Amino acid sequence: MKLSPDEKLEIGKVLEGLEHYRPKRKGWSWRRKRHEHRIGPFLYKNTSENLKRSLPLSAAHAFGDIDPQCDLTITTEIASGRFEDDLRRMRMAAWHGADHIMVIRTTGQSHIDGLIEGTIEGVGGVPITRKQIRATRKALDAIEDEVGRPINFHSYVSGLAGPEIAVLFAEEGVNGAHQDPQYNVLYRDINLHRSFVDAAEAKRILADGNILQLDGAHNANATAKQAWKVTPELFVQHAINTAYSRRAGMPADRIALSTVPPTAPPAPKIRLDLPYAVALRELFAGYRFRAQQNTRYMEADTLEASVTHVLDTLLSRLTATDIQSTITPDEGRNIPWHYHNVAGVNTARQTLMGLDGVTEQIVLKKDGGVHAQVRELKERAVLFLEEILAGGGYYDAVAAGQFVDSGYFPERNGDGIHRDPAGGDGAGSVVPREADYGAPVCSHFGTNVYASGDDKPCDAIGGCSLCDASKIRYIDELDPEDNVNQRLRQPLADRAAGVLRPEVEKHADGVVCATLFVPASPKVAEAAALEMARHMGLREPVVLSRRIMHPAEGSVFEIKGALDAAVRIEDLQLDDRPEPLPEAEIEAWVRPRQLHVVAATVGEDEHSVGLREILDIKHGGIEKYGFHCHYLGTSVALQRLLEAARDTAASAVLISTIITHERVHERMMRELHELAKRHRLREKLLLIAGGTQVTDQMARACGLDAGFGRGTRGRDVASLLVQMLKARGS
Amino acid sequence: MRCAPRKDDFATRRKHLQKMSDQELHAHFWKLVEDIVAPLIEEARTHTTPSIERSVLMRMGFSSVETKVLVQRVLERGLLGRGAGRLLLGLARTKGVSVREAGTALIEGKYGEELGA
Ligand code: B12
Numbered sequence: 036m037k038l039s040p041d042e043k044l045e046i047g048k049v050l051e052g053l054e055h056y057r058p059k060r061k062g063w064s065w066r067r068k069r070h071e072h073r074i075g076p077f078l079y080k081n082t083s084e085n086l087k088r089s090l091p092l093s094a095a096h097a098f099g100d101i102d103p104q105c106d107l108t109i110t111t112e113i114a115s116g117r118f119e120d121d122l123r124r125m126r127m128a129a130w131h132g133a134d135h136i137m138v139i140r141t142t143g144q145s146h147i148d149g150l151i152e153g154t155i156e157g158v159g160g161v162p163i164t165r166k167q168i169r170a171t172r173k174a175l176d177a178i179e180d181e182v183g184r185p186i187n188f189h190s191y192v193s194g195l196a197g198p199e200i201a202v203l204f205a206e207e208g209v210n211g212a213h214q215d216p217q218y219n220v221l222y223r224d225i226n227l228h229r230s231f232v233d234a235a236e237a238k239r240i241l242a243d244g245n246i247l248q249l250d251g252a253h254n255a256n257a258t259a260k261q262a263w264k265v266t267p268e269l270f271v272q273h274a275i276n277t278a279y280s281r282r283a284g285m286p287a288d289r290i291a292l293s294t295v296p297p298t299a300p301p302a303p304k305i306r307l308d309l310p311y312a313v314a315l316r317e318l319f320a321g322y323r324f325r326a327q328q329n330t331r332y333m334e335a336d337t338l339e340a341s342v343t344h345v346l347d348t349l350l351s352r353l354t355a356t357d358i359q360s361t362i363t364p365d366e367g368r369n370i371p372w373h374y375h376n377v378a379g380v381n382t383a384r385q386t387l388m389g390l391d392g393v394t395e396q397i398v399l400k401k402d403g404g405v406h407a408q409v410r411e412l413k414e415r416a417v418l419f420l421e422e423i424l425a426g427g428g429y430y431d432a433v434a435a436g437q438f439v440d441s442g443y444f445p446e447r448n449g450d451g452i453h454r455d456p457a458g459g460d461g462a463g464s465v466v467p468r469e470a471d472y473g474a475p476v477c478s479h480f481g482t483n484v485y486a487s488g489d490d491k492p493c494d495a496i497g498g499c500s501l502c503d504a505s506k507i508r509y510i511d512e513l514d515p516e517d518n519v520n521q522r523l524r525q526p527l528a529d530r531a532a533g534v535l536r537p538e539v540e541k542h543a544d545g546v547v548c549a550t551l552f553v554p555a556s557p558k559v560a561e562a563a564a565l566e567m568a569r570h571m572g573l574r575e576p577v578v579l580s581r582r583i584m585h586p587a588e589g590s591v592f593e594i595k596g597a598l599d600a601a602v603r604i605e606d607l608q609l610d611d612r613p614e615p616l617p618e619a620e621i622e623a624w625v626r627p628r629q630l631h632v633v634a635a636t637v638g639e640d641e642h643s644v645g646l647r648e649i650l651d652i653k654h655g656g657i658e659k660y661g662f663h664c665h666y667l668g669t670s671v672a673l674q675r676l677l678e679a680a681r682d683t684a685a686s687a688v689l690i691s692t693i694i695t696h697e698r699v700h701e702r703m704m705r706e707l708h709e710l711a712k713r714h715r716l717r718e719k720l721l722l723i724a725g726g727t728q729v730t731d732q733m734a735r736a737c738g739l740d741a742g743f744g745r746g747t748r749g750r751d752v753a754s755l756l757v758q759m760l761k762a763r764g765s
Numbered sequence: 766m767r768c769a770p771r772k773d774d775f776a777t778r779r780k781h782l783q784k785m786s787d788q789e790l791h792a793h794f795w796k797l798v799e800d801i802v803a804p805l806i807e808e809a810r811t812h813t814t815p816s817i818e819r820s821v822l823m824r825m826g827f828s829s830v831e832t833k834v835l836v837q838r839v840l841e842r843g844l845l846g847r848g849a850g851r852l853l854l855g856l857a858r859t860k861g862v863s864v865r866e867a868g869t870a871l872i873e874g875k876y877g878e879e880l881g882a
Pocket of ligand 1: 639640641642643644645646648649689690691692693694695696723724725726727728743744745746747748752
């Protein structure tokens with residue numbers, strides 16, 4: 036399957052022939068780092084290979100549209116419940132620099148003792164089934180070709196079916212996985228013995244499949260109210276999973292610690308979070324670090340979330356990090372929307388590019404405050420471990436509620452999570468292996484009569500599915516109603532009818548978000564804002580965020596609601612401006628004709644930068660093609676421009692009008708047209724205006740020949756001039 | 766026994782750690798972790814579970830729907846501790862059929878008594 040940038044991802048194509056699809060590659064991929072990397076005007080220190088296709092940060096157009104890629108893997112979590120909608124979002128995220136796509140599992144999948152199949156719809160995540168992950172891997176294989184960088188696909192090996200899910204992932208080319216038996220125990224109440232015994236098998240499979248493992252420690256600070264107080268325990272959780280993974284056969288560089296800076300402003304974030312980050316890197320030297328952005332304190336304000344995430348990312352750069360995981364800025368208010376995934380990814384890449392090379396200039400002090408705090412944290416963690424052993428070991432510690440206590444260890448508040456080692460889901464299902472126990476397959480952990488000799492254990496059966504993919508048994512659908520084919524009916528019908536609806540998450544969900552400031556006290560303002568949203572035609576409006584600007588002066592609200600509007604593509608008025616002519620063609624036509632244009636910023640407007648960019652040869656302006664430009668400056672009266680036009684026998688007048696207060700820009704345009712008519716110059720002159728708020732439509736409505744807005748290039752203007760002058764027969 | 770509330774007694778509790786260099790402290794940390802993990806990994810080495818056995822059968826070429834039934838058959842006979850994969854391979858050999866055929870037959874309710882014989 037091959038993607039073309041101007042065509043939508045066809046889900047039908049993804050599903051076609053899926054029963055035979057094999058992943059292009061397996062195992063985890065890091066970015067290819069570049070240390071002294073010249074891109075556009077800059078020499079970068081912490082980058083990786085450029086992408087073949089991407090959408091750069093907005094400001095990039097001022098630097099030649101560069102899109103430097105940082106050296107860290109960037110993660111985004113995408114799981115709306117319908118994988119077919121998620122695939123489109125994954126493609127968008129990849130175009131913004133994400134190369135680690137995490138798919139959360141649907142609510143409750145942890146408690147299913149076995150695998151599920153098909154494409155049933157999920158809640159708060161996607162049901163992880165062979166078909167869904169194969170389809171996703173297939174789409175990602177195509178997306179990685181499109182952007183030109185490997186994309187790691189990631190999901191979770193937890194719950195009651197860990198070993199089976201691990202096999203599934205190894206077979207289907209999933210590249211990264213969460214695996215941490217403590218997570219099952221603490222947050223899913225799965226039996227302790229079951230969880231750990233399963234985990235060793237799962238880890239062995241992941242290790243042989245070269246799949247990167249993340250642990251689950253960060254959930255402790257997502258749970259605790261005072262998240263910074265659980266830091267001693269975080270070291271302990273990381274260590275138990277790490278040591279257990281090593282014993283199960285996992286190499287150090289496939290073990291990534293999942294760590295989150297625990298606090299958020301107004302807490303003195305960096306001062307609190309930095310010692311913890313440093314201590315972690317020191318204690319776990321040799322392992323990988325996946326830095327997650329904070330979720331615990333993220334509420335409805337997306338801007339506030341983004342600022343916290345910038346600070347999180349700063350910490351990643353100041354310490355050592357391999358993967359920068361992003362949290363969408365709408366994390367605290369809804370299941371993430373398409374464009375918030377992209378926003379989260381952009382927060383990370385913008386911050387990391389801004390911090391490029393900073394560690395060559397800033398180093399952390401080795402002595403003094405940070406070090407003392409680092410040392411203290413480590414000692415607290417050691418004391419935690421000593422207490423586990425003194426109390427009889429891990430199982431007894433969990434039974435006693437030693438974990439996720441809100442006290443700053445050794446302080447204890449007695450509110451930890453208790454689990455009975457003999458209880459929980461799957462209790463009693465662990466069975467001792469007999470002396471002749473055997474499993475004639477690869478990647479099996481523990482005693483096994485088939486694993487004694489030099490041969491592969493699976494030789495006994497002529498190869499297992501991990502060695503011979505033809506042994507994999509693919510199931511398509513088990514549920515005739517709840518599946519992707521049913522769900523695709525509406526999108527396909529819409530496509531056939533040529534209609535478009537707004538969406539944030541799932542095809543045609545109709546959800547839109549409006550921002551309203553209402554100048555009244557909070558309660559009144561909120562009721563008014565909702566009422567206004569109804570006036571806007573939004574169905575079931577809900578306040579997503581509210582922020583008091585002043586108790587009496589007003590509040591601002593973001594309101595979501597459904598907009599029942601399907602627009603027909605064929606009824607739309609599209610910007611029909613043609614692609615600019617080739618440069619050589621423009622110049623070949625202009626140069627011999629000795630054409631003059633006069634230009635100025637008009638009114639009482641002193642902004643010159645934009646217009647200079649349109650004119651000046653140094654900026655690729657129209658002079659380059661041979662136009663003789665007479666630039667009269669800023670705050671120029673229209674009358675003067677027209678006189679200059681007459682004196683130079685100009686073909687065109689170009690005005691810039693940046694200030695728009697009281698619609699002064701529209702007035703300028705209209706007056707120019709009128710004045711030119713009065714001077715009987717209108718037929719002889721092309722009148723063109725530009726500025727940030729100018730549109731072509733607006734300029735024409737004001738009587739001009741064309742208008743240009745933000746992002747215009749000299750070539751666009753030159754091309755249009757040529758076309759219009761040709762049409763006039765000059 | 767449940768953890769009782771306790772005040773932060775770090776200052777006294779840490780006394781024995783105070784003299785350790787950072788390196789010694791790290792080594793102590795990892796030694797403790799190894800001691801905690803040792804019995805856990807030993808249990809894993811010598812035990813199995815329905816999910817492990819289903820994952821073995823998956824690797825032997827059975828679908829998730831099939832592994833569920835097969836492991837159920839093994840569990841009903843109290844034979845999980847010998848390994849579902851090994852039992853199936855044994856059955857196939859006795860019957861002179863392929864592993865897949867043996868599995869399918871077992872799912873259809875055949876060969877039950879001969880399993881593990
Ligand atoms: C630089 C700047 C200034 C500089 C201008 C220096 C100079 N020599 O130009 C200074 C500091 C002097 C200045 C002053 C003021 N500024 Co000022 N300024 C800016 C700023 C930061 C950048 C503008 C810029 O140069 N952009 C880069 C160029 C390349 O982009 P551009 O102008 O959009 O031009 C592109 C297109 O619009 C188009 N285009 C523009 N003109 C033309 C013409 C033609 C013929 C064509 C084809 C295309 C075209 O092509 C260009 C290239 O792509 C903007 C904020 C911002 N970030 O946009 C505010 C901004 C433009 N300024 C603003 C204001 C209000 C002022 C002041 C009134 C502030 C004050 N109260 O003192 C004064 C104006 C004084 C005056 N009498 O004009 C407002 C305008 C708001 C509005 N829409 O009315 C802005 C948007 C800031 C804001 N958000 O408040 N400013």
